[in-house]
Structures are given as structure tokens and as C-alpha cells.
Amino acid sequence: MSDPSLLARAEGLERELADTEARLADPEVVSDQRRYVEMSRRYRALQPIVERATALRTATEDLAAAEELLASSSGDEREAWREEANAARRTIEQLEGELRILLLPRDPNDGRDVIVEIRGAEGGEEANLFARDLLEMFRGFAERRGWTVEVLSSSPSDLGGVSEVVLRLAGDGVWTRMKFEAGPHRVQRVPVTESQGRIHTSSATVVVLPEADEVDVEIDPNDLQVDVYRSSGPGGQSVNTTDSAVRITHVPTGLVVSMQDEKSQLQNRAKALRVLRARLLQLEQDRAAAEASGQKRAQIGGGGRSEKIRTYNFKENRVTDHRIGMTVYSLDKVLAGELDAISDALVADEQARKLAELG
Numbered sequence: 001m002s003d004p005s006l007l008a009r010a011e012g013l014e015r016e017l018a019d020t021e022a023r024l025a026d027p028e029v030v031s032d033q034r035r036y037v038e039m040s041r042r043y044r045a046l047q048p049i050v051e052r053a054t055a056l057r058t059a060t061e062d063l064a065a066a067e068e069l070l071a072s073s074s075g076d077e078r079e080a081w082r083e084e085a086n087a088a089r090r091t092i093e094q095l096e097g098e099l100r101i102l103l104l105p106r107d108p109n110d111g112r113d114v115i116v117e118i119r120g121a122e123g124g125e126e127a128n129l130f131a132r133d134l135l136e137m138f139r140g141f142a143e144r145r146g147w148t149v150e151v152l153s154s155s156p157s158d159l160g161g162v163s164e165v166v167l168r169l170a171g172d173g174v175w176t177r178m179k180f181e182a183g184p185h186r187v188q189r190v191p192v193t194e195s196q197g198r199i200h201t202s203s204a205t206v207v208v209l210p211e212a213d214e215v216d217v218e219i220d221p222n223d224l225q226v227d228v229y230r231s232s233g234p235g236g237q238s239v240n241t242t243d244s245a246v247r248i249t250h251v252p253t254g255l256v257v258s259m260q261d262e263k264s265q266l267q268n269r270a271k272a273l274r275v276l277r278a279r280l281l282q283l284e285q286d287r288a289a290a291e292a293s294g295q296k297r298a299q300i301g302g303g304g305r306s307e308k309i310r311t312y313n314f315k316e317n318r319v320t321d322h323r324i325g326m327t328v329y330s331l332d333k334v335l336a337g338e339l340d341a342i343s344d345a346l347v348a349d350e351q352a353r354k355l356a357e358l359g
Helices: 004-024 033-071 075-102 125-145 174-181 265-288 294-300 331-335 340-357
Strands: 114-120 148-156 162-170 183-189 200-210 224-229 245-250 255-259 310-313 318-321 326-328
Touching (some): 004 033, 004 075, 114 174, 125 174, 125 183, 148 265, 162 174, 174 340, 200 265, 245 265, 255 265, 318 331, 326 340
Parallel strands (some): 183 310
Antiparallel strands (some): 114 162, 183 200, 224 245, 245 255, 310 318, 318 326
16 A cells, blocks of 8 residues: 555645646736746646646555455456556555655755856866867757757857856756756866877866746846947957947846857847846855855865866766766767766765655
8 A cells, every 4th residue: 555644745735736726827926927936836846746646546546446356356367456456556656756756855946947157177278178078968968858058158269169158958857957067077088289198187167057037036227237348259359340248247246247149239138137147046045045155166166176076087988976976988978968877866866865864
């Protein structure tokens, strides 16, 4: 039989889902954008829980019926009902596991899209080339998972790498997966600039920010200092003959965001505000969690070669995630976006730790 405590916990959430669905149709809620967005997020979070609870009840009823018929049957019929009962038990076990995970305390950013910032750190031009590799890895991962990718800003380096790139990833479960990519990434390989064939160690940093809606972070225009200037490319090459590049400074926090990839000043301003909102949301969440502004610092570290969440070793075709001690010998596939095995293991590790904390 199924665990009655799971279904008891789900009952209250089923009532909440029905109530939330009704309130989402209330004109008063619809007219309040902040409230409507928050309730929509809650509705999406509750749906899979209620779906599993409904399926678990059905499987429990199926098991009870199969066991009753098993007790009163014989011969081949008895064997058939025994298999029906065993199948129902397997379904119950699977659904209970899924429901336990769904009932774990939620990350407040689950359901949000993300802003990803990738920067070359230690290693000079080789670090910039590695930053480009990480960009392509995330693009490939996004394609595999059906996410959309939008490059908001990119600063190419002299040898074809990127000194900095900012992109937006949107889709189902994007924060749940991408939050684990935040931190220093280390690469060990022979750089294209190395004439002696020696392996060098370089690094790039990745910051992952939950994207904020306008209703999440209200920005007072009086708090912004907006500067416009002429866009330029690598080596000072002129990209635009008009002042289309935008630099926005949020005076109260000192945060600065610059955008120049678009030819339109309005488009660059909109992109800059999108990134600024994400950074401000993170600061708000850090303060709420009494972490000051340490979350981003914890993500990027100092960018040094000895600090890393993951190492990519080209000679051994090896990728090692140091947080969970996982090593795979398929670096070429990982850099092509086949991050699923590592990502699944990181998600499972977080879930196991949460389950252990709850006893």
C-alpha cells in the first residue's frame, strides 16, 4: 500500500491548486500584475504534485482490487492477478519517489529563466577561447533540452574567443539545471599559442542569475544614470556611427551594465535593464537569506586556476565535477552539450541532501 502521509500532505495542495485556479480567473487578480504572476508560478508548481497524487491514488485502488481478486482466484487467473498486483506496487513505488521529491522545499527561483554571464579568467587568451567553448557547450545543452538561447552581449577576443558573453536561457527547468553551472570552470590543454606542446591550465567563470520580471524588481528611473556612446569592436574598430551603446549605472547599488550589440539604442537599453533586474533580484534574495552579496562571489570565486567546480582535461578526454566527485571520459561530447549525465547527478545529489535533512 502507499504511504498515507504523502497523500495526506498532497490533499491540502490539491485544495490550494483548485483555489488558485479559481482566483486566476478573478478580474481583480488579473488586473494586479504582480499578484497574477506570483499565483501563476504557484499554479505551475502545484500541477505536477497534484498529477502524481491523483495517479498514486489510482494505483493504490488498482492494487487493492488486484489483491482482492487474487485472494479469490486460482490457476492461470491467479497468476495474472498476481502480476497485476506486482505492477501496481511498482507503480506506487515510482510515484511515491516522485511525489517525495516534488514535496521537498522548493528553490524560490524554480520556474524562472536565467541570465548567464561567462568570462575568461586566468590564462590570457586561452581563457577567452575556453569561455567560447563554454558558450557553445551551454548552447548545445539548451538545444538538447528544448530551451531558447538569446545572446544579450558579447565581447570577442583577438583569437576568436570571448572575453565576456551574456546570454539568456529560457525553458522548462532551466534554473533547476543551470544553477549548478555557476562557478569557476578549469581547462587543462595545450593552447593554440603554445609552441612547445606543453599543457596549460586556464579558467573561465560562469555566473547564473534568475531572471526577474518587471513586477519582481521595481526600478526607480531616478536611481539610474544612463550613458550612451558609440559601439566599438575588437581593437577599437567602429561598429556603429551613432551613439547606440548604452551603459546603465544603478546608483544605490553601484551595479553597472553595458550593452552595445544592437544597432538600436532602445534595444540595448532594454537588454541592459533585463540584466540589471536579474542582478538586483539576486541582491534582494541574498539579503533576505542574510547572505549579503556573497552568492555571486561564491559562484565565481576568484577565478583562479586552483578554484574550480569542474575540470576539463583534453589530453585524457576527461571531465570531473569536483562537487560530487564524478568523472566522465567523454569531454568531446560534454563540450558538444551532452551535459545530461552530470546535470542529472547534480540534481539527484541536491535532492538526496534535502531528503536527508528532512530525515
